[in-house]
Amino acid sequence: MSQQTEFFGNGQMCEPEVIVPVLVPVAVAGAYSYKVPADMDVRPGSIVRVPLGPREVIGAVWDGEPDTKVNPKRLKSILHVYDTPPIAEDLRKYIDWVAAWTLGAPGMVLRMVLRSEEALEPEALLSGVRYIDGMQPDRMTPARSKVMELVENGMAWTRPGLAGAAGVSSSVIDGLKKQGVLEEAMLPATPPLPDPDPTLPGRKLTDLQEGAANQLCEAIGKGFKAFLIDGVTGSGKTEVYFEAVAEALKNNEQALVLIPEIALTNQFLDRFEQRFGVRPAEWHSQVPPKRRARTWRGVANGEVKVVVGARSALFLPFHRLGLLVVDEEHDTAYKQDDRVPYNARDMAVVRGHISGFPVVLASATPSVESQVNAKLGRYTKIVLPVRASGAEMPTIKGIDMRCDGPERGKWLAPALVNEIQETLTNGNQVLLFLNRRGYAPLTLCRTCGHRFHCENCSAWLVEHRFKGKLVCHHCGYSQPVPDKCPECSKPDTLVACGPGVERIAEDVSALFPEARVLVLSSDLPGGTERINREMKLVETGEVDIVIGTQLVAKGHNFPLMTLVGVVDADLGLANGDPRAAERTFQLLAQVTGRAGRIHGKGRGLLQTYNPDQPVIKALLSGNPEEFYAAEIESRENAGLPPFGRLAALIVSGADRSLTEKFSKTLAVNSPSSEGVQILGPAEAAMALVRGRYRFRLLAIAPRSVDLQGFLRNWLSAAPKPTGGIRVQVDVDPQSFM
DNA sequence: AGCACGCCGACT
């Protein structure tokens, strides 16, 4: 029984109870209400522990009035206020904005901010040892005297630290402790990392880079402004925005750099260290909990100056953030699909807008919506059209496979083979790019025409000859390659159709038996470590021909690589994805951009059946603007909503079978002639939210149909699955800011 | 009867 009720019971006067809204990690629309104990002091943003049902959770006191509709007798009290800076007002606003935008619960967005529970408690002390003044061991040995020298001044050491510094094993320390020479001591938390030094000289910038850097630096400390750095591979975008980071540091502000993949962090940290003398703090899912907690605290109290991280770093409680950079802004890894679905690139711009600092998006192949935003004047575009090294961009040529293709059963056109030969003769490296793992994407029976499908998802099974398996690239199902057809039982009748990287390797080995060939794809046994090792080999020139999937499109630099051959430039262009053209353009531009990056004179060769396709044409002309213009026009012609509006909407849920069933019904009943759902402007999302349904479907359609009405009817007639609704809106939020 | 599992609603 709480003190307050006792007061009431005694019939005494008492202060009115203070009730505050508290955001809890529950998928509900708003905050819950809690009582504040008389001796407790909270304000909006205070991070608190509260009872919730049978358990205790971490939440935050929120803005606004507490919910009055709830029975006051049911209100529980806040248990504890954490001794950590309250969530600042701008971050609270941001959390509410993201929740509203993603149609998610604000409490779930808050959860992303409070992801490190450990961070809320003060850092635990480390156990170690200290010299007890005046004590001596019974017998002095060389090892012991080394230790004694170090501890004599009374400083506390961790056991491994002391053993390492003295060059002895830790059993020496244990021995001294047993003898009462050393005593157990608690060490203060690990000292903070030294600050990055913005005054170090850094790499010499070209005039162009310097101009760009100045533009960014001028914006530091002057409120929100969004930039799009559109710079070709090798143009030195990183060096340019490093100057902006330096400027923010000089301005006594923090900086956050988002990168799309954890795999690229190490390289990035090295480059950062070269410029700033120390490594920045790292933030992603693989950072161990202790270090995570330390970084979280450091970010919150302002001790950590620069963070480099994955998309989740966007929700760190920065003390004074002054710059946000989104590197490789077009990368789809910025999209989170589960829980709160968001695109970190867009939410970065929103965060800058709300908190009032500049945001820099950088890419060699910007997303179409960022190009449009630049065109509309929302972003200031900075173009870096040439490489910082002075090396020329590769010349890109097409090979028309309809007339200049290879003989049947081969995959490399004679023109490409000649170029490979020439490149090898000159002692340079070749990259053959094919975004398809395995040996062959389809296996069929020559006799009865049977095709191997996946049992679960009906996709074709991809043959992996090296493993001797047929694998489904959708769900991971695999089976051994049978020796006879399962349909007609005839032996030796199965044929592989089409190429994967393994099959290209077979061709290459036949054509260039002397060459050192390496196949790089994500299914390489040995995982990421192995891939990194192999990449190093390529870097140092120990490989002549690399055959790779999209894995080779980014990351390591290959100084000797002068020829990039794209085995199937049309691949991915006709897969029904509304972003197929954009993705293909980005991928091929990135991968051909690897040719001659350091020394210039690189060449790219695209094998294609569609030389007139806008993507291919733009790549061949070397003018990306051509692609963007064509893509924007074609989307408009296709009746897709204008940019900044809803382009696709995904309602997602856990129940797969239900999802599929519903998508089918929806497709059949759709009022659109193509059997697709309609996506009008963003309000369609709102119509959906009013239902309480759970399934996943992708909806794209002309705007002429009444989607809202249709979906509302359809949803009310459909059987009622349980759970909440999640909506991913693949829209550019700039239009709503 | 006893319990494993999945579904569903409540949580201030």
Added chain:
DNA sequence: GTCGGCGTGCTC
């Protein structure tokens, strides 16, 4: 997101 309650269906 997480928990407890409860119904279904299977086993000792």
